[in-house]
């Protein structure tokens with residue numbers, strides 16, 4: 482069966498069919514997959530359970546792996562595969578087997594508090610709850626394109642501070658203090674509007690809302706402008722929701738897409754193995 486990408490919505494996303502991610506992906510299939518990831522921004526493969534080694538090999542189709550952020554418990558969740566992260570609410574023998582728990586994860590892109598953030602995120606589902614825990618993805622190219630001209634003018638040359646102190650569940654990372662003044666937010670500074678070097682397309686690059694700050698503006702002005710941008714970026718017309726099945730793999734463009742996760746029943750089990758692909762250069 483030939484590789485086929487079936488669009489999932491007008492906003493973004495495609496399901497990849499006719500490709501077995503457990504086997505080496507090379508030649509025209511590799512080129513087609515990367516081209517589809519650039520075009521559709523989110524790719525979904527269903528029904529292929531992957532071992533950790535197979536997941537890593539598949540991720541390498543898109544580039545070198547970027548290690549996870551600092552582990553809140555001081556050691557990788559998967560000692561044999563430290564390049565993978567575990568996202569889970571499961572607690573075994575009194576110890577969480579992964580991060581982020583069962584709560585909501587608000588809209589964000591991953592690790593944008595780094596000078597060179599990962600260009601792609603990958604999640605592979607090992608165990609999923611019957612309901613809840615859906616992951617939503619929003620297209621920031623479309624969000625930028627549809628901003629009113631006056632807002633574009635206000636943000637085109639602006640730099641945003643991306644908070645390094647909290648994870649996407651809002652928990653304070655080890656080694657950081659809470660700050661109440663967003664001008665003191667620690668983290669990388671990136672253009673609020675980035676141009677994708679591969680496609681030339683402009684995209685909003687808002688990272689995450691809490692603790693963000695637009696450099697050079699009064700705090701009230703920064704807050705007001707960020708509220709307008711986030712209200713727009715989070716409009717449902719730019720987004721899809723992914724309801725997980727075991728053995729799904731999702732790869733998204735971390736620099737053109739935001740994601741968020743619905744909360745789920747904490748007594749249900751959800752286990753995802755996760756990788757990210759190193760960015761090629763600083764955000765421009």
Ligand code: SIN
Pocket residue numbers: 568581586591604614615616649740741742753
């Ligand atoms: C994340 O925010 O990176 C995790 C998303 C998810 O658990 O679906």
